[in-house]
Amino acid sequence: MVTELLVNGGRYALDVEVGRSLAEVLREDLSLTGTKIACFEGHCGACTVQVDGIPTMSCITLAHTVDGREITTIEGLREHPLVNAFVRADAVQCGFCTPAQIVSAAALVEANPSPSDEEIRHAMAGNLCRCGTYPKIEEAIRTWQD
Amino acid sequence: MARLIRTEKEVEGRFEEVWLVVEEDPLDPWPDGPGDVVGRPAPRQDGLQRATGKALYTADLQLPGMLQAAVLRSPHARARVKGFDASRALEAPGVHAVLEPEAIPELVREPNFHGQPIAAVAADTFGQARAALALIEVDYEVLEPLIDPEEAVRRGQLLTEPRTHDRGDVERGFAEADVIVEGTYRTQSVLHNAFETHQSLCDWDGDQLVVYISTQFIWGIRDEVSHKLGLPQDKVRVVCNYMGGGFGAKNGAGDYTYIAAELAKRTARPVKCALTRREENLDSGHRNATIQKLRAGARADGTLTALEGEFIAALGWDGWLASTAGPMQMLYACDNVHTIEYGAKLNTSPMKAFRAPGFVEGTFGMECLLDELAAKLEIDPLEIRRRNYAHSTDERPYSSKNLMECYERAEKHSARRDEVRARSDATWKHGVGLASQVWYGGGGPPSYAWIRLGSDGRATVVTAMQDIGTGSKTAMQQIAAEELGLPLDHVEISAGDSARGPYAAISAGSSTIPSMGPAVRAAAHDAARQVIEIAAQRYDKEERTLSLKGGKVVCSDGGSWPLPEVVGLLEDAQILGKGARGPNPTGMQVLTFGAQVAEVAVDVETGEVRVERVAAIHDVGRVINPLGASSQGEGGIIQGIGHTLSEERVHDPESGRVLTQTLDAYKVPTIADVPEIVFELLDVPDRHLTNLGSKGLGEPPIVPIAAAIANAIRDATGADVRSLPITREEMLRALEEAAQRQRERDKVTA
Numbered sequence A: 001m002v003t004e005l006l007v008n009g010g011r012y013a014l015d016v017e018v019g020r021s022l023a024e025v026l027r028e029d030l031s032l033t034g035t036k037i038a039c040f041e042g043h044c045g046a047c048t049v050q051v052d053g054i055p056t057m058s059c060i061t062l063a064h065t066v067d068g069r070e071i072t073t074i075e076g077l078r079e080h081p082l083v084n085a086f087v088r089a090d091a092v093q094c095g096f097c098t099p100a101q102i103v104s105a106a107a108l109v110e111a112n113p114s115p116s117d118e119e120i121r122h123a124m125a126g127n128l129c130r131c132g133t134y135p136k137i138e139e140a141i142r143t144w145q146d
Numbered sequence B: 001m002a003r004l005i006r007t008e009k010e011v012e013g014r015f016e017e018v019w020l021v022v023e024e025d026p027l028d029p030w031p032d033g034p035g036d037v038v039g040r041p042a043p044r045q046d047g048l049q050r051a052t053g054k055a056l057y058t059a060d061l062q063l064p065g066m067l068q069a070a071v072l073r074s075p076h077a078r079a080r081v082k083g084f085d086a087s088r089a090l091e092a093p094g095v096h097a098v099l100e101p102e103a104i105p106e107l108v109r110e111p112n113f114h115g116q117p118i119a120a121v122a123a124d125t126f127g128q129a130r131a132a133l134a135l136i137e138v139d140y141e142v143l144e145p146l147i148d149p150e151e152a153v154r155r156g157q158l159l160t161e162p163r164t165h166d167r168g169d170v171e172r173g174f175a176e177a178d179v180i181v182e183g184t185y186r187t188q189s190v191l192h193n194a195f196e197t198h199q200s201l202c203d204w205d206g207d208q209l210v211v212y213i214s215t216q217f218i219w220g221i222r223d224e225v226s227h228k229l230g231l232p233q234d235k236v237r238v239v240c241n242y243m244g245g246g247f248g249a250k251n252g253a254g255d256y257t258y259i260a261a262e263l264a265k266r267t268a269r270p271v272k273c274a275l276t277r278r279e280e281n282l283d284s285g286h287r288n289a290t291i292q293k294l295r296a297g298a299r300a301d302g303t304l305t306a307l308e309g310e311f312i313a314a315l316g317w318d319g320w321l322a323s324t325a326g327p328m329q330m331l332y333a334c335d336n337v338h339t340i341e342y343g344a345k346l347n348t349s350p351m352k353a354f355r356a357p358g359f360v361e362g363t364f365g366m367e368c369l370l371d372e373l374a375a376k377l378e379i380d381p382l383e384i385r386r387r388n389y390a391h392s393t394d395e396r397p398y399s400s401k402n403l404m405e406c407y408e409r410a411e412k413h414s415a416r417r418d419e420v421r422a423r424s425d426a427t428w429k430h431g432v433g434l435a436s437q438v439w440y441g442g443g444g445p446p447s448y449a450w451i452r453l454g455s456d457g458r459a460t461v462v463t464a465m466q467d468i469g470t471g472s473k474t475a476m477q478q479i480a481a482e483e484l485g486l487p488l489d490h491v492e493i494s495a496g497d498s499a500r501g502p503y504a505a506i507s508a509g510s511s512t513i514p515s516m517g518p519a520v521r522a523a524a525h526d527a528a529r530q531v532i533e534i535a536a537q538r539y540d541k542e543e544r545t546l547s548l549k550g551g552k553v554v555c556s557d558g559g560s561w562p563l564p565e566v567v568g569l570l571e572d573a574q575i576l577g578k579g580a581r582g583p584n585p586t587g588m589q590v591l592t593f594g595a596q597v598a599e600v601a602v603d604v605e606t607g608e609v610r611v612e613r614v615a616a617i618h619d620v621g622r623v624i625n626p627l628g629a630s631s632q633g634e635g636g637i638i639q640g641i642g643h644t645l646s647e648e649r650v651h652d653p654e655s656g657r658v659l660t661q662t663l664d665a666y667k668v669p670t671i672a673d674v675p676e677i678v679f680e681l682l683d684v685p686d687r688h689l690t691n692l693g694s695k696g697l698g699e700p701p702i703v704p705i706a707a708a709i710a711n712a713i714r715d716a717t718g719a720d721v722r723s724l725p726i727t728r729e730e731m732l733r734a735l736e737e738a739a740q741r742q743r744e745r746d747k748v749t750a
Helices: A023-027 A080-090 A098-111 A119-125 A132-140 B049-053 B126-133 B149-155 B170-177 B218-229 B256-265 B279-282 B326-330 B359-377 B383-385 B403-413 B417-421 B472-484 B513-541 B563-570 B626-645 B705-717 B727-750
Strands: A002-007 A010-015 A048-049 A056-057 A070-072 B003-011 B014-020 B067-073 B078-086 B095-099 B118-122 B136-142 B163-167 B179-187 B197-207 B206-215 B236-239 B271-276 B290-296 B304-316 B337-345 B428-439 B449-454 B459-462 B491-493 B546-549 B550-557 B561-562 B577-580 B592-603 B609-619 B674-679
Touching: A010 A023, A010 A119, A023 A048, A048 A098, A056 A098, A056 B705, A080 A098, A080 A132, A080 B049, A098 A119, A098 A132, A098 B049, A098 B118, A119 A132, A132 B118, A132 B626, B003 B304, B049 B271, B067 B126, B067 B279, B078 B705, B095 B126, B118 B126, B118 B256, B126 B626, B149 B290, B149 B304, B149 B337, B170 B290, B170 B304, B179 B359, B197 B256, B206 B218, B206 B256, B218 B236, B218 B256, B218 B563, B236 B290, B256 B271, B290 B359, B304 B359, B326 B359, B326 B428, B359 B383, B359 B428, B359 B705, B383 B428, B403 B428, B403 B592, B417 B428, B417 B609, B417 B705, B428 B705, B449 B472, B449 B513, B459 B513, B513 B550, B513 B577, B550 B563, B561 B563, B592 B705, B609 B626, B609 B705, B626 B674, B626 B705, B705 B727
Parallel strands: A002 A070, B067 B271, B206 B236, B304 B337, B459 B491, B609 B674
Antiparallel strands: A002 A010, A048 A056, A048 A070, B003 B014, B067 B118, B078 B136, B095 B118, B163 B337, B179 B290, B197 B206, B197 B271, B290 B304, B428 B592, B449 B459, B449 B577, B546 B550, B550 B561, B592 B609
């Protein structure tokens, strides 16, 4: 079926089979590979995108269910000051989870530009990082406006 | 002149003798402390690509016409395939090929662990390949698996001969002891769970096989694949530009590479074989579980007189016997030591190296045992470690050892004990614990690098090295920049492709910086020497008066010329430097050391354990990038906290099936689980080790954390935790045992 996806300000009419996840469509049909798939069952957060500004796990979101909704991926946030904050703080090790960390963090600071450590931990607890970059992620979010 | 020598090589505590060609004229060491670039914090040079999602990992690669493979895996821990029918799968939509059992050696007819590959399908999409798997009919004869490691030892079902180590006379040592402590410690099987799953994309380019793979060892893959497929080595090209974590599990090619290569050959298409997360939890390696029966004897003043350990490693169907006994043998001066290690062959997936394999497990047992001894003798935990400080545990001296300085720096953290314990109330008990660390990390030869310096005065490091997320590419750029006297942003690096650079070492065993760094410095020095020779002729100066600094050629008489001016006359010509890694110091033990102090809170009603603060002090020689180093340190500690408190691969004890296959069931730490971490490095170059004096840091921080936490728990509650992970169940068991002990003591007193 034809689904209209609004991604990073662009409008894409795609013939998307029912049952395909948003993560697959973003990666395979739109070549937006900054959105990663690390578990494919909604446990790790590496596939996080924003749907109407809300961090959403795209691997367990069926693409046809977000027809007409505003989707923001890491590719739409490349100019966000958080990106430099993450690099500056070395909140990047292997980097596989990092784009999604930034997507989640961008939604957090949009709602709350100066979050407390507790608020950061609460908002970011769904984005796992196996390298253990967490202290630097906290630092990046604390200092994103510097 | 090149000289041929025989030298010792170590990776992950495994030693071999190798031939090596070394160049004369080793370089003078840099002065201690930070230089212009080296020793100063540098954000990683590819951080922006990784953070913005521009970096293409193996998982992101799509080639025209590419097929996706899916693997049929045994649902049984031990079985025999009696019947196999893939005819319906072959007719399924999108399917191009099916590999039956024994089509290649990696697909078996008699699986010996849950998840072992049986067959594989290639289809246009991964969904089609998975759907086709469901159409394959397999008739299994289910056989009884062997899961219990102690039973395997009783039956003599071992992967290798038992390994013994003897020093002195352990019976005499126990006879001399005033006090003896003993205990059985258990560690669990834990999984690497790197976020990029194991995967390969294989593409036949004529008679050359191109393997795009998520790997820790580009050259090891080239050698292994060419050997197994009977190809000349350079007919296998291995590419790994960006890599999403390994932790030891990605040192070899793996079944998936051979499945992809064979399917690519049969279909004449590029084929990707990527594990799902659930497959990752079944068949990508694990840190093997251990059972450690330990005994220590000491005099009343705490001096160790005897150490004895029997270790069983639950290796699985394949793997190797990492040294769980290593910490008992190497941490302390003790004249009488006896250890024996068994590697149980079981119907579970093969173990693979996992971040300091053996030593993580063995340090938990050894350092808990030592603290039980300290508690019994009422000696301060830091003091008992100082009293047993080792100046050598075999005939060989250390190339460098500054553990005493680590202890000095640990003292102020350990001294927080009274203040921390005072926070305790009826429910939450607080305490402080300490543990020491010993591990390898000296790297070794061979490793090579080239430097290409253009007439614009900018340089590129060329070497076919991988960066698995540790920041090793950035460290190489820093080393080259320092030697060439260039700002960091004037140095690029070309890496990640066996066709585009010389041999580079494995990124395992904390070896990338100590193996590759000296080769990069040597190559940069070679290029710098040529620049100086050119400048000397152009400006009519003596070579010995010239050096490179701040992007200029500087003369001791005060003159200086910007590098682009000096080499600018070369136009398209380039200055090429080459460098090789020299040998490790002959007759010396090259080791890393450290100490960690943990603060915990234990809820004695529910058994919940919270780690509140960790101070880590490590000695890994010269520090190249303090920023990246702190990230690795924190990462190791956090991964170790997961190992200590929450992570465990669970098997059904009857069927041998893996019950924890998802990141929901298998609990890795989240950001909310992270304590305050204070991470310090001594930054003292090892005078005997290479032209850098740097050791590796990837592994040391994960080694002592479990024991430090368990010892803090004892300090808080008096309970001896002896089994990982420290679940609430284990914590409550240890608390009850301690309460029972107290009741018995009270009875005696009454």
